[in-house]
Amino acid sequence: MPNKIYIIDVTNSTKHETNYLNANLELAEKGFLKPIRLAGWIRAIKEDVETTFDLVPKIKHLNLSISTSDQMIHGKFQGKKTKDDVIKGMVDAVKLAKEKGAETIGVNAEDASRTADEFLHKFSLAAKEAGADRIRYCDTxxxxxxxxxxxxxxxLAEAVKIPIELHYHNDLGLAAANSIAGAKACIDAGQDAYINTTINGVGERAGNADMLSVILxxxxxxxxxxxxxxxxQGIDLKKSYNIxxxxxxxxxxxxxxxxxxxxxxxxxxxxxIHADGALKDRRxxxxxxxxxxxxxxxxxxETGRTITTGE
Amino acid sequence: MPNKIYIIDVTNSTKHETNYLNANLELAEKGFLKPIRLAGWIRAIKEDVETTFDLVPKIKHLNLSISTSDQMIHGKFQGKKTKDDVIKGMVDAVKLAKEKGAETIGVNAEDASRTADEFLHKFSLAAKEAGADRIRYCDTxxxxxxxxxxxxxxxLAEAVKIPIELHYHNDLGLAAANSIAGAKACIDAGQDAYINTTINGVGERAGNADMLSVILxxxxxxxxxxxxxxxxQGIDLKKSYNIxxxxxxxxxxxxxxxxxxxxxxxxxxxxxIHADGALKDRRxxxxxxxxxxxxxxxxxxETGRTITTGE
Incomplete structure (x- = not known):
């Protein structure tokens, strides 16, 4: 079966959104949100899994995220976690989420782009072994x-052999280009790709990959x-303008x-010259x-400018 | 000497802008616009060269542009020009512009991205032989x-062995990525690169490569x-915000x-999680x-939202 590329939207689930999340899960249960698959996003630590299943017990699809780069381990965890802690905490969280009833789990390597291949592959293989269905490469x-x-x-796709989720930010204006480069790499490696996009490219700072740019x-x-x-998969471009x-x-x-x-x-x-050429043949x-x-x-x-026609 | 990358702004010169162009050339002569080098843009046909030197006699730097793709030759010229006509007209225009006193000439292959390598190289070598200083690859x-x-x-850079000017539009959200890929290719081929950019990425349709994105x-x-x-070359990022x-x-x-x-x-x-992490270490x-x-x-x-802190 040929591999596939899925375009997905990015969501965040935090405590104050409990009612919103439960309401959406009810709508999903009643079939109103098809073909959308609602996924929660939490940190890849046992405490967040506990809290999630306490507050949103019907959640079926989860993304568990933890930082994997040296920059984050030193700059963000500030001595509270080693690399081994990161892997162990993530593995425990994935196993617990599976026990609690999670049907699909994506494991997110936050700041993957500043993480060396060796540790990224080790982390990802441990995630797969614990039951993860996808690895998310976050170009944070x-x-x-x-x-x-x-x-x-x-x-990464060749080493871990599970689908890869691609998460690109636009701080250098490269989010769409990176998303298509990543999807190409997954397909060439024989794995499915899931591309994180946002509508109109909004998101933290300079935004995330724009959904329509990536598809086009x-x-x-x-x-x-x-x-x-x-x-x-699942693309109906006719909805683009309205969305x-x-x-x-x-x-x-x-x-x-x-x-x-x-x-x-x-x-x-x-x-x-462009206007004249476009009138002759739109292509x-x-x-x-x-x-x-x-x-x-x-x-x-209407620009009020004199038009110099092409020939 | 190592090769260089120049970021340049895109301008158009059309008849109704004669006064504006002459005024700017006067300012340039007086040294007010340094280090900007003003360049005019016209079609690569003798008539446009004649008109330009009649109306803007002090122009020193020119871009001469003509379409090179099959799509344009059929869809835009509509039987009025063959591929040989395109090359001959361009060569005549370059020679005439040199005679009239042009110091530097860039020759633009419009719609180069839909032009086969063979014809693109033939066109570019003819331009170089006629006296062109740069070839502009237009991803129109x-x-x-x-x-x-x-x-x-x-x-192209290896075949023609002169600097390449890179002109990318953003219809698929890839203009910045293509610009840096092109510059990398030029440097790897041992040639200088000139990147066409616009401030804030504005331009025809979905715009051209954004200057700041490309530099960053x-x-x-x-x-x-x-x-x-x-x-x-010539980058002072401190001006970015004001510009x-x-x-x-x-x-x-x-x-x-x-x-x-x-x-x-x-x-x-x-x-x-981002806010908390950024406060700990901006990097x-x-x-x-x-x-x-x-x-x-x-x-x-200020978003009024509850903040879930990282750890």
């Missing part, structure tokens, strides 16, 4: 570039062979004019069509 | 991904060895909250410092 600071991503994710890049860019686009607008409205965060696919200018041509200056993304009508942007 | 539709970029730019990615990302960061704010004000385009480095949230931590959750970009003070974002 948006540090990797696509070449490092491809190399490291391929090595996998489907449309020059180097992405058909096998990567074909591996994409982007709704998220902008709900979060009160305006959509930038140059946002990929859904920004006000994403299909606007201002320079005369001259557009890689995908606005109809494909569920945008009703193309906008004409 | 934002079509390439970083792996294709690296491979194609390295082949070259300087800070995990795979960029010191030789790439060292190749960067971004000024451009936003002048263009009347708000800076997105999650804009790399300069967005309101670029240094804000909302999740409890836990920040790859670069806000002071480095000339931001006066870090913003505290």
């Amino acid at each position: 600071l948006g540090y990797d570039d696509p070449f490092v991503t491809y190399k490291r994710i391929k090595l 890049a996998l489907k449309k860019s020059s180097g992405m062979e058909k096998k990567y686009a074909d591996a994409l 982007a607008k709704y998220a902008s409205y709900a979060f009160k965060i305006p959509i930038p004019v140059n946002q990929v696919g859904v920004g006000a200018n994403a299909f606007a041509h201002e320079s005369g 001259n200056y557009e890689l995908y069509d606005f109809e494909e993304l569920g945008r009703g009508e193309v906008e004409l942007v | 539709l934002g079509y390439d991904d970083p792996f294709v970029t690296y491979k194609r730019i390295k082949l 990615a070259l300087k800070k990302s995990s795979g960029m060895e010191k030789k790439y960061a060292d190749a960067l 971004a704010k000024y451009a936003s004000y002048a263009f009347k385009i708000p800076i997105p909250v999650n804009q790399v480095g300069v967005g309101a949230n670029a240094f804000a931590h909302e999740s409890g 836990n959750y920040e790859l670069y410092d806000f002071e480095e970009l000339g931001r006066g003070e870090v913003e505290l974002v």
Whole structure:
């Protein structure tokens, strides 16, 4: 069976969200949220597993997260945890979550991009052995570039042989590129990929990988062979524009004019040569069509500038 | 001498801007614009060269652009030009511009990303022979991904052996990643790189490569060895914040909250674990410092949410 790429949304579960989480689980039980699979996110320590099953007993899918880099072990745990403690705590937490009834568990290596391959593989193999279903490679600071991503994710997927979840931040503007590089590496290594994305690319600091950019890049860019686009699961691009607008409205965060696919200018041509060329044949200056993304009508942007036509 | 990477801004020169261009050339002559080198952009046809030197006689640096892809030759020129016409017209234009007094000429292969290597190299070698100083690889539709970029730019730089100018659009969210992949390829091929960027990433449709993202990615990302960061020329990051704010004000385009480095949230931590970790050691959750970009003070974002502390 060919491997698959799943695009998933990132959520956080914290104590004050107990009612919200329980309500959503009830909706899910009644079938209203299909095909969404709700997953909780907690620290990979036994205490968080205990608390979670006390407060949200029906939770079935969990992400357990712990930092794995030297920077975090020294800078964040500040002498309270060694590398062995990190692995032992995570293994105990995974086993406890399984006992409590968790059906699927992803184990997150926080700051994986600053973690050496050797420790990352050891940590990930221990997670798999304890019962984890996926390893999440977290580029917590948006540090990797696509070449490092491809190399490291391929090595990890080949070494651990379970699906890899890809979590990229955008601090260097590389989140979408890293996400597609990681998915490519997983498929090439014979494993499924799960890509963490957010609507309109919002998220901590400079945001996380933008959902629409990642999907379009996998489907449309020059180097992405058909096998990567074909591996994409559960995509209906026709909803893109409405989802982007709704998220902008709900979060009160305006959509930038140059946002990929859904920004006000994403299909606007201002320079005369581009405008003229696009009128002759849309494929001259557009890689995908606005109809494909569920945008009703193309906008004409009146700039008041003289247009120099192409030829 | 080691090769260098130059970050340059993209400008367009069209007829209605004659007064503006002449005024700027006067300012440049008086030394007010140093170290900026003003370059005009026209089509690579003799008529445009004639018009340019009639209207803006003091122009010294030019980019001459013509489409090179099959898509454009069929879809845009619509039977009026063959591939041979494209090369001949460009060569004549370059020679004429040199005769008229152009000191440096970049030749732009529009839609290079949909142009086969063979024709692209033939076109570029003809440009070099006619006197061009740089070849601009235009990813006009934002079509390439970083792996294709690296491979194609390295082949081009090795074949033509002159500096390459890199022009990436962001239709798939990959403009910054492609820009650094292209620069890496140029340096690895022993040629200088010129990267076209725009302030805050604005530009046609989903924009062009964001200046600050590209610089930070070259300087800070995990795979960029010191030789790439060292190749960067003329960078004073302390101006970043002011330039971004000024451009936003002048263009009347708000800076997105999650804009790399300069967005309101670029240094804000909302999740409890991130906030707690950042307070313990800034390097836990920040790859670069806000002071480095000339931001006066870090913003505290009051969200009213309960904070779950890390450990």
